[in-house]
Amino acid sequence: MTLVPLPAFADNYIWMLHDGSHAIVVDPGDAQPVFDALARHKLQLAAILVTHHHADHTGGVPALHAATGAPVWGPATERIPEPFTPMAQGDVAEMPGVFELAGGLRFQVIDVPGHTAGHIAYFLPALPSLHALPDSPTAPSQAPLLFCGDTLFSGGCGRLFEGTPAQMLHSLDALAALPGDTQVCCAHEYTLSNLRFALAVEPGNTELSHYNAHCESLRAQGRPTLPSHLATERQINPFLRSREATVLRAVRAHAELAADAAEADVFAALRQWKNDFR
Numbered sequence: 001m002t003l004v005p006l007p008a009f010a011d012n013y014i015w016m017l018h019d020g021s022h023a024i025v026v027d028p029g030d031a032q033p034v035f036d037a038l039a040r041h042k043l044q045l046a047a048i049l050v051t052h053h054h055a056d057h058t059g060g061v062p063a064l065h066a067a068t069g070a071p072v073w074g075p076a077t078e079r080i081p082e083p084f085t086p087m088a089q090g091d092v093a094e095m096p097g098v099f100e101l102a103g104g105l106r107f108q109v110i111d112v113p114g115h116t117a118g119h120i121a122y123f124l125p126a127l128p129s130l131h132a133l134p135d136s137p138t139a140p141s142q143a144p145l146l147f148c149g150d151t152l153f154s155g156g157c158g159r160l161f162e163g164t165p166a167q168m169l170h171s172l173d174a175l176a177a178l179p180g181d182t183q184v185c186c187a188h189e190y191t192l193s194n195l196r197f198a199l200a201v202e203p204g205n206t207e208l209s210h211y212n213a214h215c216e217s218l219r220a221q222g223r224p225t226l227p228s229h230l231a232t233e234r235q236i237n238p239f240l241r242s243r244e245a246t247v248l249r250a251v252r253a254h255a256e257l258a259a260d261a262a263e264a265d266v267f268a269a270l271r272q273w274k275n276d277f278r
Helices: 031-041 063-068 165-176 193-202 205-222 232-235 244-256 265-275
Strands: 002-008 014-017 020-027 044-049 073-075 085-087 092-093 106-111 120-124 145-149 183-186
Touching: 002 031, 002 183, 002 193, 014 031, 014 063, 014 183, 020 031, 044 063, 044 092, 092 145, 106 165, 106 232, 165 265, 193 205, 193 244, 205 232, 244 265
Parallel strands: 020 044, 044 073, 073 085, 145 183
Antiparallel strands: 002 014, 014 020, 092 106, 106 120, 120 145
């Protein structure tokens, strides 16, 4: 299997997973990059996965479905271009028989409300073999994959357009509980701006400083910073670290929160700090 981030719009990634014959795409906001990749690699589109309803994640779905007949999976409680199979926590998007991988692929669905009310993520446990493009920041890996849309970014998280801080905190906790070697396939190249904020929150975080330098080098070479890894995000992402003493002190000082502020209130203040950060 090969993992490919297809750039779209200004900073989106449409993720493609293929075996040289068949492909899956995640959050195709624009159909053309997918059509181009299918033609370039001589692939047949086997499935479309959607994490949430925003147009930059769904805009290409009708054209791709019409041209290929590929089935669509999406969040059960959101408006996704029809027809699609509604998915929610505990469901499995199963694709047997079309991939070389014995037994097909089984994506576990995780409810992650916050960015939108019905946002979902797709988790694929370890594969026998997974390859990246030659210019990918990661070597070929057997690690699990997480397609998390706009819930978790490298060094950050999505804005709260429809959900509550408590919901987003719970959603991020659910993702943070996945195995540390999980490859985090976010939908936007927001990493450097997220890390500038993270460094303002935790300027003394050595792992964060090293990761920031690494990502700056990748972008200077025109390479993506993604996928990240969950173990890395636990060390450098302030939104996964909102209970850490260093982050708590910074948020309380910035927002003048009481020492006994609830976890959700701390998270809300952290998210608002990021919203206002320039």
